[in-house]
Amino acid sequence: MSMIAPTIGTNEEAYLSQVERVKRKSRLKSFFKGMLFLLPSIILFSVFVFYPMFQTIYLSFFLTNAQGATTVFVGWENYKALFVDPIFLKSVKNTFLFVFLTVPPTVIISFALAVIANEKLKGIGFFRTIFSSTMGVSVAAASVFWLYLFHPTMGLLNKILEAFGAGGIEWLTDPKWALLAVSMTTIWMNIGFTFLILLGGMQSIDSSLYESADIEGSGYFYKLRRITIPMLSPTFFFVITVSIIHSFQTFGQIDILTKGGPANETNLIVYSIYREAFVNYQFGSASAQAVVLFILILLMTALQFKLGERKVHYQ
Amino acid sequence: MLSTGKKLIFYVLLIISALLLAGPALxxxxxxxxxxxxxxxxxLPTTFTFDNYIAAFERLPFLHFLFxxxxxxxxxxxxxxxxxALAAYAFVFLEFKGRDFLFFLFIATMMVPFEASVIPNFHTIRNLGWIDSYAGLTVPFFATTFGTFLLRQNFKQIPKELREASLIAGMGDFRFFLSVVLPVSRTSLVTLGIYGFLTSWNMYLWPLLASTNETVRTxxxxxxxxxTQEQLNQWGVMMAGAVIVIIPTLLLLFLGQKKLQKGLTEGAVK
Incomplete structure (x- = not known):
């Protein structure tokens, strides 16, 4: 083309603009095609994820009527009221406490289960199925199981305590124990999923690492500490992040087991939002709480990535 | 290979853990x-009875709720x-302006917890007249980033040349998507299907808000x-209800556990 360019310059210009037009047309065409495939998701995300996020922020600056329509613009008042409200502050504090009470035990227990379920033994598939089974138990069903276990007179836990000569505990009505009781239920529920992910991570570790360790005569726990745990760090990272976010979103077990009580001890943030919005019809102040929840989860994820990146060993 | 002694230790640990974990459900x-x-x-049980199940189905339209x-x-x-599947196809096979931005947008949705946006969503559903309708209970959950990423991971393994060849053979993108991509990715689709069914069957907060009567109550x-209705002493009936609730998901989990484990780990780590 460069050879003929000097002689027929004007033609080339026409040719180039022609090419440009065709290119633009095909670019436009591929853009529309791409959008055709993506449009259903984009529309639903816009309506049910992005719009609600902005609308929540918007609502948090207003008072509303019972239908949720805005009535009075109050600026930062909803937020100011939240941060001096002892009930809300307690709910934030207890949500963090709840994360602390549920995430480390869930991950540690699930890891231990994954370690023993990763052995090549006869019938191991059966145990793997049992260990992951709590993933299939809904929050409503799990709460009913534990509601009975926690029952002060008939419940199994107090019967066991009494058999050992200890006094029974008012698991769900004693402010000292209620959050712990809800945490125990949550840990049990979350083990299934966490176990399944950790086991999957373990099975994808290159077996030659273990073989060479065997040749060197390394012991069982040495291999666990020096191979399994470091190689599993991306999976740990994922599992911890997901568990923290899940804990922040806890609702069902609270609704069935304690309804936020006793004395707001288990009034975790999502339950608090629910109550403020759908029981008290204070959509403005509930939205302010939701914004706080959103920021908390965002911060936790960011923090996780910042801290996690340094320690995580990627293959 | 493990020695017999070590094997025994593992079996003891496995059995104890299994009993503890399955305890509440058992x-x-x-x-x-x-x-x-x-x-x-x-x-301990002295007689075996179906009365609790009969009572559960009599007291509430449980069959209707199951349906x-x-x-x-x-x-x-x-x-x-x-x-x-549609979105994953676009991200893997189609090249167009703004694709990276849209991909970023998909990631951004993961940062917005559903629980934090439940108030406007409730109002949206109400304004659409979707309270107490299947649409209100389902449509908000159709688009998922997790699902898109899981399938994208799988579609990426399909050679791009395959698409070029099909296009030259006069097959459009949609035909290629239907007749090549989907059949090849059967396993991932089943995995995502199992996961989607499990999570939606177990959903709690949204059905609580979006259904006010028994017509579409889950x-x-x-x-x-x-x-809440039961007098505190009817534990048998409540347990019967809870068992009915968990049977479908447990069956699904038992059948699909291997697939789920593989699919979730792939979606999680990569």
Missing amino acids: MAIVMSFMTNQDILTGS NSLIVSMLITLGQLTLS IQIGLKQLQ
Whole structure:
């Protein structure tokens, strides 16, 4: 083309603009095609994820009527009221406490289960199925199981305590124990999923690492500490992040087991939002709480990535 | 290979853990077949009875709730499969301006917890007149980033040349998507389907808000209703209700556990 360019310059210009037009047309065409495939998701995300996020922020600056329509613009008042409200502050504090009470035990227990379920033994598939089974138990069903276990007179836990000569505990009505009781239920529920992910991570570790360790005569726990745990760090990272976010979103077990009580001890943030919005019809102040929840989860994820990146060993 | 002694230790640990973990569910199953008298006196089961199940189905339209849950979960599963397969195809095979931005947008949705946006969503559904309708219970969950990423991971393994060859052979993108990409990715689609069904069957907060009467109420909310309605002493009936709720998901989990483990780990780590 460069050879003929000097002689027929004007033609080339026409040719180039022609090419440009065709290119633009095909670019436009591929853009529309791409959008055709993506449009259903984009529309639903816009309506049910992005719009609600902005609308929540918007609502948090207003008072509303019972239908949720805005009535009075109050600026930062909803937020100011939240941060001096002892009930809300307690709910934030207890949500963090709840994360602390549920995430480390869930991950540690699930890891231990994954370690023993990763052995090549006869019938191991059966145990793997049992260990992951709590993933299939809904929050409503799990709460009913534990509601009975926690029952002060008939419940199994107090019967066991009494058999050992200890006094029974008012698991769900004693402010000292209620959050712990809800945490125990949550840990049990979350083990299934966490176990399944950790086991999957373990099975994808290159077996030659273990073989060479065997040749060197390394012991069982040495291999666990020096191979399994470091190689599993991306999976740990994922599992911890997901568990923290899940804990922040806890609702069902609270609704069935304690309804936020006793004395707001288990009034975790999502339950608090629910109550403020759908029981008290204070959509403005509930939205302010939701914004706080959103920021908390965002911060936790960011923090996780910042801290996690340094320690995580990627293959 | 493990020595016999070590094997024994592992089996003991496995059995103890299995009993502890399955304990609550096993206890519920046993209690659901016990008479109220046996439960209240705290004795071991003396007689075997179906009365609790009969009572559960009589006291509430449990069968109707089960049907609702089935419809809702199937609709969500189908919706998620369709939308994420389409989106994943665009992200893997189609090149166009703004694709990276849209990909970023998909990631951004993961940062917005559903629980934090539940208030406007409730108002949207209400304004659409979707309260107490299957649409209100299902449509908000059709688009998923998790599903899109899971399938994208899988579609990436399909050689791009295959698409070029099909295009030259006169096959459009949509035909290629339907007749090549989807069949090849069967396993991932099944995995995502199982996961979608599990999570939608077990959903709690949204069905609680979006259904005000029994027409589309799901079984999870039915169980809560049973629990609040029951006098505190009817534990057998409540356990029967809870067992009915978990049977479908447990069956699905038992059948699909291997697939789920593989699919979730791939989606998680990569």
